[in-house]
Amino acid sequence: MSAVLRVQGLAKRYGELLALSDVSFDVSTGEMVAIVGPNGAGKTTLLSIIAGIQQPTSGEVSTGPGEVGWAPQQSALYSKLSVAENLELFARLERVQDPRAAVDRMLEQTGLRERERERVGRLSGGNRQRVNVALGLIADPPVLALDEPSASLDPGQRERLWEFIGRLAAGGTTVLFSTHNIGEVQRHAGRMLLLGDGRLLFDGIPASLPGAEPGGDLEQAVVAFLREHEAEGTG
Amino acid sequence: MRSLLRKDLLILGRSRLLLALLVIYPIAIALLIGFAISRSPSKPRVAIVDETPPGQTVRVGSQRVSVSQYAQEIFKQVDAVPVGSREEAIEQIKSGQVLAAVVIPANIAARISSDVSQGNLEVLYNGDALEQSLVQSSLESALAQANLGFSEQIQQAAAKAIQSLLTGGNLGSLGAPADLIGLREIPASLTSIIARTPAGAERTELERINTFATFAAENLAVSRTVLSTISQPIHVTSRLLHGRRTPLNTFAVVVAVSISLMFVCVLQAAGGLALEREENTLSRLLRGLVSREGLLAEKGLLAAACSFVLAFAMLAGVGAFVTLDWSRVGLWVIALAFGALAFGALGVAIGALAREVRAATLLAFLLSLPLALLALVPAGAVSGAFLGVINVISFVFPFKACLQALDCAVNSAAPPLPGSLAHLAGLTILFGLLARAGLSRAE
Numbered sequence: 001m002s003a004v005l006r007v008q009g010l011a012k013r014y015g016e017l018l019a020l021s022d023v024s025f026d027v028s029t030g031e032m033v034a035i036v037g038p039n040g041a042g043k044t045t046l047l048s049i050i051a052g053i054q055q056p057t058s059g060e061v062s063t064g065p066g067e068v069g070w071a072p073q074q075s076a077l078y079s080k081l082s083v084a085e086n087l088e089l090f091a092r093l094e095r096v097q098d099p100r101a102a103v104d105r106m107l108e109q110t111g112l113r114e115r116e117r118e119r120v121g122r123l124s125g126g127n128r129q130r131v132n133v134a135l136g137l138i139a140d141p142p143v144l145a146l147d148e149p150s151a152s153l154d155p156g157q158r159e160r161l162w163e164f165i166g167r168l169a170a171g172g173t174t175v176l177f178s179t180h181n182i183g184e185v186q187r188h189a190g191r192m193l194l195l196g197d198g199r200l201l202f203d204g205i206p207a208s209l210p211g212a213e214p215g216g217d218l219e220q221a222v223v224a225f226l227r228e229h230e231a232e233g234t235g
Numbered sequence: 236m237r238s239l240l241r242k243d244l245l246i247l248g249r250s251r252l253l254l255a256l257l258v259i260y261p262i263a264i265a266l267l268i269g270f271a272i273s274r275s276p277s278k279p280r281v282a283i284v285d286e287t288p289p290g291q292t293v294r295v296g297s298q299r300v301s302v303s304q305y306a307q308e309i310f311k312q313v314d315a316v317p318v319g320s321r322e323e324a325i326e327q328i329k330s331g332q333v334l335a336a337v338v339i340p341a342n343i344a345a346r347i348s349s350d351v352s353q354g355n356l357e358v359l360y361n362g363d364a365l366e367q368s369l370v371q372s373s374l375e376s377a378l379a380q381a382n383l384g385f386s387e388q389i390q391q392a393a394a395k396a397i398q399s400l401l402t403g404g405n406l407g408s409l410g411a412p413a414d415l416i417g418l419r420e421i422p423a424s425l426t427s428i429i430a431r432t433p434a435g436a437e438r439t440e441l442e443r444i445n446t447f448a449t450f451a452a453e454n455l456a457v458s459r460t461v462l463s464t465i466s467q468p469i470h471v472t473s474r475l476l477h478g479r480r481t482p483l484n485t486f487a488v489v490v491a492v493s494i495s496l497m498f499v500c501v502l503q504a505a506g507g508l509a510l511e512r513e514e515n516t517l518s519r520l521l522r523g524l525v526s527r528e529g530l531l532a533e534k535g536l537l538a539a540a541c542s543f544v545l546a547f548a549m550l551a552g553v554g555a556f557v558t559l560d561w562s563r564v565g566l567w568v569i570a571l572a573f574g575a576l577a578f579g580a581l582g583v584a585i586g587a588l589a590r591e592v593r594a595a596t597l598l599a600f601l602l603s604l605p606l607a608l609l610a611l612v613p614a615g616a617v618s619g620a621f622l623g624v625i626n627v628i629s630f631v632f633p634f635k636a637c638l639q640a641l642d643c644a645v646n647s648a649a650p651p652l653p654g655s656l657a658h659l660a661g662l663t664i665l666f667g668l669l670a671r672a673g674l675s676r677a678e
Contacts, residue, residue: 052522070522076515078242080249085242092238093524119249135519 003062004029004142004174005050010059012045012198019045020198023059027176027191029142032169034189034206035178036222041195043178044073044147050176051145063143069136073147075128076135079121083112083131086120087138094139106134110164126157130164137168144168146177150184162188182219194222201229239525239533243507247541257541261495261549268491268553279373281313282324282336291344293389300385300392302344308384309337312377321359328361335360335370337378390462397455397462418455421448485646488553492546493638494607496571497578500542501599504582507534508670509595521674531670534586535579543575550645559645566644566652573659574637580666581633587673603634610635633662 003026012020020042027033035043048054050061051070077086087106091099107113110130115123120131129149136144149165150158166188169175179185185192185206192209194202202209202225212221248254285306292299309315316333318324324336338357347354356378360370403417416424425445432438508531511517520530550559550567582599589595610629617625629635640655642648 048518053518070519072515072518074515076519078246078514078516080246081242085245089238089242090519090524093520 002029003027005068005176006062007046007050008060008062010046010049010061011057012042012049012054013057018198020049020056023195023198023200025193025200025203027143027174029174030169030172031174031191032165032189033174033176033191033193034185035176035193035195036180036182036185037195037201038226040197042198043195045198046195047145047147047176047178048072050143067141067143069139069141069144071129071133071136071144071146071149073149073151075132077120077128077131080119082117082119083107083123084116086131087134090135091138096139102138102140106138109137109167110134111160124157126153126160129153129157129161133161133164137173141173143174143176146175148178148180150179150181158184182222186218194225196226196229201225236525236529236533239520239530240537243533243537246510257499257545260499261545262552264491264495264549266552268488268556278312278314279334279370279377280316280332281309281374281377282316282318282327282333283309283313284318284321284324284336284338286341287339287343288341293344293347300388302339304388305343305381305385306339308381309339309377311384312380313337313374321357324359328359334362334366335374337374394462397458401452401455418448418452421445422452484557485559486642486648488550488557488559489638489642489645490611491553492549492571493574493634493641495549496542496546496574496637497603497607497634498600499545500538500575500578501582501585501603502596503541504535504538504579505586505589505595505599506592507538508583508586509589509592512589513591527671527674531583531587531667531674535576535583535667535670538582539572539575539579542578543571546571546575560647563644563647567641569656570637570640570644570652573656573663574633574640577633577637577659577663577666580663580670584666584670584673587670602632606632606634610638630658631662631665633659633666636662 005027007026008024010020010023011018023042023046035046037043045054048070049056050063051068053070078089081089084103084107087103088099091102096102103116107116110133112127112130112134115127120128123131129152133144133146133149136146144165146165150161153161162184165175165177177189189206191204192202192206193200194209206212206218207214209218209221209225211224212218247257283306285303287302287306289303291302293302316327318327318336321336321338324333324338327333328336336359338359340355340357343354343356358374358378360367360374362370401418403415403420405413405415422445425441425448429438429441429445432441511520511530521527525533547568550571553559554561581602585599585602586595589598606628609625612622612625636655636658639648639650640652640659643650643652643655
């Protein structure tokens with residue numbers, strides 16, 4: 001399968017702090033890739049560089065910003081505009097050929113048709129996040145980058161969001177998402193990138209992580225793997 | 236840019252409080268300023284307690300000046316409210332019906348006529364430091380005018396008395412003999428008598444008296460001119476070195492419009508940009524959808540356009556109360572437009588530094604208020620070093636340049652308009668660059 005996204009030798013430095021160091025990987029069309037790691041591992045930095053929010057200190061990303069849809073952890077929406085107005089605004093800013101048609105498509109995909117005239121500020125957290133993701137998808141990008149998309153949602157809202165994202169991936173959209181929830185990785189991701197201290201420590205299907213047993217607790221395996229690497233680093 | 240502008244107008248339209256403020260603010264301020272300027276009393280309202288008995292006079296030589304004329308002079312200078320007693324005057328001051336009271340004591344005529352003491356007035360007033368200062372300066376000016384008027388009457392009476400001494404006749408004072416000889420006639424009469432008097436001690440004595448009479452007549456003749464010089468020793472002629480004199484009421488209009496333009500524009504531009512960060516949409520916009528320069532220009536221009544409309548409405552509204560030269564409306568528009576652009580640039584620079592709307596609003600307010608106050612500090616009111624600091628601050632922020640541009644456009648005041656406009660254009664570029672740098676640093 002051809003790579004829709006290629007990341008090569010990516011590094012990001014904030015003054016003295018090295019947030020990312022020599023991160024390289026390829027992602028194919030329709031893949032669901034989870035980016036996992038402890039706080040400060042560089043997950044958001046990696047996704048925001050892929051989405052074109054930040055520039056890397058060195059290395060390169062094969063896609064342009066217009067080819068990657070972006071949904072930040074905290075929803076980036078105008079709370080005084082309605083769902084449809086938010087979608088139409090970004091459709092126009094993304095220079096989508098037929099903004100109205102794109103809005104209709106996203107309202108159908110996100111199941112927000114009934115709430116299209118409702119102001120975003122009055123929506124529930126789950127619906128806000130669906131609009132947030134929909135804005136990332138408005139220009140129909142081949143790659144969607146989601147930063148902790150389910151972090152502030154209740155279990156029901158989380159489930160509906162993953163159904164929606166799953167349909168996207170099934171439709172051929174490549175999805176990269178960061179998360180602290182290893183259960184979500186097990187259930188939804190076909191591949192896991194494990195970051196620690198800005199370095200890519202593991203890249204593969206979740207079940208192939210060293211220490212992970214079939215049907216076993218992946219979270220424990222991730223924690224053990226990170227401890228081992230930490231010990232190697234200090235040793 | 237058009238989509239962003241449409242979005243911001245939609246958001247502005249849905250921020251009812253802000254929209255109401257933008258509509259009501261210019262109308263309210265224009266009405267307030269208009270009423271304040273057109274209805275403000277030109278004379279302070281003062282209670283007058285005249286304790287002098289009716290018909291009391293001050294004697295000047297053979298002439299008499301009625302003390303009631305002094306009260307009349309005071310009445311001319313203030314918005315006088317005659318009251319019957321000191322206690323009543325104090326009540327009126329306390330209730331705020333009058334600013335102050337002047338008590339003309341019963342013995343004022345006696346004191347002026349005594350030749351050894353001045354007449355004393357009692358001035359009563361109340362209020363805080365500002366009111367005290369206003370009352371004191373208003374009353375001092377009014378009483379000085381009244382004193383001048385009264386002293387002119389005394390001077391005229393004195394001049395009339397001197398004239399009577401010089402020309403003789405009936406002096407008009409009680410007990411004075413009728414048909415007195417005038418001092419001017421004495422030398423001629425004496426010279427005639429001396430010519431008929433044989434030489435000797437008697438003639439010598441007459442010649443000495445004649446010399447005195449001639450000297451006295453000559454000097455008394457010039458004393459009338461001297462008296463008028465004493466009553467007003469120095470006459471002041473004022474001349475403005477450059478430009479034309481700005482009437483205080485139209486300058487007040489220019490100050491009010493400039494302050495409103497600044498507050499609305501800076502607050503809206505700063506708040507508009509900070510809102511993008513507060514809603515987390517800034518990073519979404521700046522990932523290639525909108526350039527940083529485009530975003531700053533859109534926010535600055537929208538704020539400038541809104542504040543321009545507001546300021547122009549204010550100016551036009553105040554024009555209903557104060558006479559403004561509408562033939563200069565083209566210059567008003569230019570001055571307001573340049574001022575609005577400079578304030579818009581300052582606003583986006585503040586917005587680029589702040590992380591949320593509340594912080595941006597607070598910062599914009601804290602910066603704008605002292606700028607307006609500093610720009611209005613008169614040159615002679617502070618020390619040279621502090622004035623230098625004020626001038627530097629006023630130079631690097633747009634308020635003073637905008638005030639000068641608008642004052643020139645509305646009142647034809649100095650400095651000339653092109654200089655102020657160039658200054659504002661320079662500041663627009665400077666703050667635009669600062670905003671651009673601030674936006675990059677924040678991201």
